[in-house]
Amino acid sequence: MNLWQAKLLNRATRLRLAHRHLPDEARANLSVLDGLSSRAPVLAQRYVVVDLETTGLDHTKDRVVSVGAFRVVGGHIRLGEVFSEFANPGRGIPVESIKVHGITPDNIRDARPALEVFRDFLGFLGRDIVVAHFARFDMFFLNRVMRAQYGMRLQNLVVDTVLMCRAALIEPDPYGQKKGAKRCSLDALAARYGLEVPERHTALGDAMATALILQRLLPEMEQAGWKTLGDLVRVAGVQ
Amino acid sequence: MSDFPLPRIKDFLQSVVPFDSMEETELQRVVGLMDLAYFPRGEVIIQAGEDPSKNLYVIMNGSVRVTLPRQSGEELLIDVRGEGDTFGALSLLQGELALFTVTAQEDLLAFMLPDEPFRTLVRDNPVFKRHFSFSLARNIDAVRRAADHHTTQMTGTETLGLDAVLTGSRVHELMSKSLLTCLPATPVKAAAILMTQRKVGSIMVCEPGGRPLGILTDTDLRVRVLAAGVAPDVAVAEVMSRSIKAISPQAFAFEAMIEMARHGVHHLAVTEEQRLVGVISDHDLTMVTGSSPVGVMKEVAKVSSLEDLAGLPRRMNRVMETLLRLGGSAEYMLDVLSEFNDRLTMRLIRLTQSAMEHKGLGPPPVQFSWLALGSAGRREQALHQGQDYAVVYANVPPDREEVVHTWFSEFARRMIEGLSSCGFKGTSEAVMNDALLCCRSEAAWEESYLAWIGGGHPQALAMAAKYFDLRAVYAETSFVETIWNKIFNAIEANRGFLDRLRMAGSQARPPVGFLRQFAVDSDGGYLDRLNLEEVALQPVVEAARIMAMDQRLRQTNTLERLGAVTRLGLLKDRMAEDLYEAFSFVTLLRIARRLEENLNGKDGGAYLDPADLNRVQRKMLKESFQVVSKLQEFTAQRYAQ
Numbered sequence: 051m052n053l054w055q056a057k058l059l060n061r062a063t064r065l066r067l068a069h070r071h072l073p074d075e076a077r078a079n080l081s082v083l084d085g086l087s088s089r090a091p092v093l094a095q096r097y098v099v100v101d102l103e104t105t106g107l108d109h110t111k112d113r114v115v116s117v118g119a120f121r122v123v124g125g126h127i128r129l130g131e132v133f134s135e136f137a138n139p140g141r142g143i144p145v146e147s148i149k150v151h152g153i154t155p156d157n158i159r160d161a162r163p164a165l166e167v168f169r170d171f172l173g174f175l176g177r178d179i180v181v182a183h184f185a186r187f188d189m190f191f192l193n194r195v196m197r198a199q200y201g202m203r204l205q206n207l208v209v210d211t212v213l214m215c216r217a218a219l220i221e222p223d224p225y226g227q228k229k230g231a232k233r234c235s236l237d238a239l240a241a242r243y244g245l246e247v248p249e250r251h252t253a254l255g256d257a258m259a260t261a262l263i264l265q266r267l268l269p270e271m272e273q274a275g276w277k278t279l280g281d282l283v284r285v286a287g288v289q
Numbered sequence: 290m291s292d293f294p295l296p297r298i299k300d301f302l303q304s305v306v307p308f309d310s311m312e313e314t315e316l317q318r319v320v321g322l323m324d325l326a327y328f329p330r331g332e333v334i335i336q337a338g339e340d341p342s343k344n345l346y347v348i349m350n351g352s353v354r355v356t357l358p359r360q361s362g363e364e365l366l367i368d369v370r371g372e373g374d375t376f377g378a379l380s381l382l383q384g385e386l387a388l389f390t391v392t393a394q395e396d397l398l399a400f401m402l403p404d405e406p407f408r409t410l411v412r413d414n415p416v417f418k419r420h421f422s423f424s425l426a427r428n429i430d431a432v433r434r435a436a437d438h439h440t441t442q443m444t445g446t447e448t449l450g451l452d453a454v455l456t457g458s459r460v461h462e463l464m465s466k467s468l469l470t471c472l473p474a475t476p477v478k479a480a481a482i483l484m485t486q487r488k489v490g491s492i493m494v495c496e497p498g499g500r501p502l503g504i505l506t507d508t509d510l511r512v513r514v515l516a517a518g519v520a521p522d523v524a525v526a527e528v529m530s531r532s533i534k535a536i537s538p539q540a541f542a543f544e545a546m547i548e549m550a551r552h553g554v555h556h557l558a559v560t561e562e563q564r565l566v567g568v569i570s571d572h573d574l575t576m577v578t579g580s581s582p583v584g585v586m587k588e589v590a591k592v593s594s595l596e597d598l599a600g601l602p603r604r605m606n607r608v609m610e611t612l613l614r615l616g617g618s619a620e621y622m623l624d625v626l627s628e629f630n631d632r633l634t635m636r637l638i639r640l641t642q643s644a645m646e647h648k649g650l651g652p653p654p655v656q657f658s659w660l661a662l663g664s665a666g667r668r669e670q671a672l673h674q675g676q677d678y679a680v681v682y683a684n685v686p687p688d689r690e691e692v693v694h695t696w697f698s699e700f701a702r703r704m705i706e707g708l709s710s711c712g713f714k715g716t717s718e719a720v721m722n723d724a725l726l727c728c729r730s731e732a733a734w735e736e737s738y739l740a741w742i743g744g745g746h747p748q749a750l751a752m753a754a755k756y757f758d759l760r761a762v763y764a765e766t767s768f769v770e771t772i773w774n775k776i777f778n779a780i781e782a783n784r785g786f787l788d789r790l791r792m793a794g795s796q797a798r799p800p801v802g803f804l805r806q807f808a809v810d811s812d813g814g815y816l817d818r819l820n821l822e823e824v825a826l827q828p829v830v831e832a833a834r835i836m837a838m839d840q841r842l843r844q845t846n847t848l849e850r851l852g853a854v855t856r857l858g859l860l861k862d863r864m865a866e867d868l869y870e871a872f873s874f875v876t877l878l879r880i881a882r883r884l885e886e887n888l889n890g891k892d893g894g895a896y897l898d899p900a901d902l903n904r905v906q907r908k909m910l911k912e913s914f915q916v917v918s919k920l921q922e923f924t925a926q927r928y929a930q
Contacts, residue, residue: 126401127324129325246297246350249295249297261325262325266329266396
């Protein structure tokens with residue numbers, strides 16, 4: 051994936067949806083890549099670091115129960131720009147999942163459905179670059195809702211901190227042995243950087259942990275020679 | 290969103306001075322205005338000489354070095370700051386070019402509060418205002434001192450904000466308000482009936498306007514009425530105790546304790562604008578504290594054997610603990626302790642004298658005085674510290690000298706044994722030999738003093754300095770009064786003595802600050818233990834001694850000396866206030882440490898592990914060190930020859 055490909059796919063989606071009636075938030079999302087330059091420095095970009103908690107790990111059946119996100123601008127985490135909301139999955143939460151994230155049916159009884167929560171999240175996200183740890187997982191859930199609702203997937207650039215970590219910190223793995231995989235887990239990275247992660251395994255706590263890791267990975271990427279947005283998308287972009 | 294969703298972040302800020310003073314909702318609002326930034330090790334965050342900082346930084350994790358670049362290219366370390374410390378305020382508030390370079394010494398995670406909201410906080414929140422105007426002044430001062438080591442700036446600092454730390458229970462919280470009073474003309478019998486009905490042991494006697502005149506207690510009824518055969522219809526005014534002491538309802542509980550101890554009374558009238566509003570008894574105090582200094586003090590005078598006397602210091606420890614918990618000030622605590630030590634010494638002198646008479650060694654051959662020297666002479670003794678003393682006996686003809694000296698040597702030897710069994714340190718042979726040296730005639734002592742002043746080498750003076758903190762605990766002679774005049778006159782003729790005495794003192798500079806479990810000294814080295822006495826107290830004691838002697842002042846107590854030289858204009862008021870707070874704070878810390886050690890049954894010596902200090906203590910200690918450095922520079926400049 052590179053920025054040029056992303057823009058091409060975006061143009062195709064625009065053509066396909068040109069004559070369909072779309073809500074404002076979806077129409078706005080179609081133009082988020084406009085004006086992005088592959089030569090822009092990575093550190094100066096606007097990012098939204100997101101984490102989802104779900105009813106389980108199967109993206110075909112399971113549902114989102116919580117969305118947490120922080121905005122990172124110029125390498126600074128904006129503590130006042132926080133997105134944190136429970137979503138009602140419309141079904142029970144398996145005990146195994148409750149054990150992980152501690153979200154109980156009581157917590158989500160009065161929560162809004164995921165559709166409404168995502169609509170607000172789109173507003174919060176704006177044109178910023180989405181960052182998540184193991185981003186494909188979160189994107190499955192986000193895009194499923196996007197497709198069902200608007201007939202398209204999320205148009206923003208999405209980068210994965212696991213891929214950034216592999217590129218910047220772990221030696222190349224040409225034979226796909228995935229020796230480095232465990233070293234890129236959220237806990238391993240937090241330990242590597244000596245981070246005390248507050249409220250781990252809540253959507254917002256994990257989003258904070260990912261944001262703290264992003265803060266450190268960005269300068270490491272620069273050091274490794276990937277200094278521009280084009281580099282970042284090429285190395286760590288997932289869509 | 291009503292609640293900041295990551296409680297740990299808020300909790301962290303809640304532990305940071307001055308954010309800890311904020312209301313919960315206000316803190317929520319301020320957290321929302323902050324960014325959390327990361328700076329890799331070595332990154333320059335603020336560059337001296339460039340635009341002012343646009344943020345206040347609060348360190349969450351990691352540390353920074355604050356340095357001042359110099360023309361020569363080297364950097365002067367001003368401070369090292371770690372978790373919970375702030376930086377950037379100085380240039381931000383002043384709006385001038387940054388004075389210091391701030392560099393990440395380790396990977397740094399810091400909160401950034403932007404310019405505008407920070408200014409608003411400093412303007413509207415008095416705690417912020419005080420906190421930042423305070424460190425502002427200090428920082429500017431640090432620059433001036435660093436920039437020109439020979440220029441001493443004695444102005445521009447605020448007093449240490451100790452008041453908030455030293456709060457404790459107040460008298461009005463503990464006093465009994467259900468007052469039993471009567472007029473002076475009330476018959477004794479009527480007063481006794483009132484006391485019986487209300488089941489109390491005392492009744493206050495007041496003027497019709499409410500001003501207390503005296504108190505009638507159960508004891509008075511027994512001693513002054515029944516046993517004295519006074520008729521029950523006599524007016525209470527005739528038999529009441531008139532020595533009623535008054536205290537303000539706003540006074541601290543420990544002040545009430547000290548008043549009682551000082552006057553040997555069990556009740557104090559609590560008065561407001563001369564009107565009686567309550568009564569506080571040592572019972573009220575012991576109810577909340579479990580021990581009272583009055584009891585221990587009185588006991589000293591009653592004790593008739595050395596064994597009983599030796600048990601009292603342990604009780605005194607409990608009293609000090611109580612005072613500390615009540616938030617007693619250092620000055621008062623030292624007062625109580627030194628009063629106790631004096632009484633103990635007096636009692637020991639009596640017991641020793643009578644023991645010697647029993648042994649057939651006879652009474653003292655001539656009149657003498659028992660002098661306290663050093664910390665005891667200054668009334669600054671910590672618990673169980675060694676006591677320096679001197680015995681001065683009246684001059685005798687040469688043929689009697691040996692007999693007299695032998696008697697007093699034996700006396701001193703027994704006294705030292707007694708003191709050490711009461712927990713005062715020092716029974717080694719050296720001390721015993723010292724004992725013999727410390728018993729001398731007035732003429733011999735005078736000769737020593739004049740020799741020190743006339744030509745004592747700084748090395749010799751280092752040992753002799755304590756002799757200039759002399760105070761008579763037991764005086765049959767007027768030696769102390771006469772020797773001071775001779776000392777002052779000798780100094781007049783030998784001004785160089787003051788500088789030699791200064792050189793004899795501690796030359797070490799206090800640390801510049803703290804980082805985690807270390808103190809950071811002025812060369813950027815790390816210290817894992819601190820001798821508070823050496824780095825923070827001793828320099829002040831020495832400077833005060835020199836300045837007081839320079840001004841012919843007879844005070845020996847360091848705070849009194851500082852107060853007196855300030856009244857004479859030698860020290861600026863602000864400097865004096867800072868010194869007072871610094872000295873008090875360090876003293877308090879020292880007392881607390883001693884008690885803790887006693888409690889745990891270990892003796893850590895004079896050393897303090899900086900890791901044991903909490904955030905506020907570190908800050909206070911750091912400010913204290915800065916004041917002490919300034920004082921050292923001041924005396925160096927004034928007395929260096």
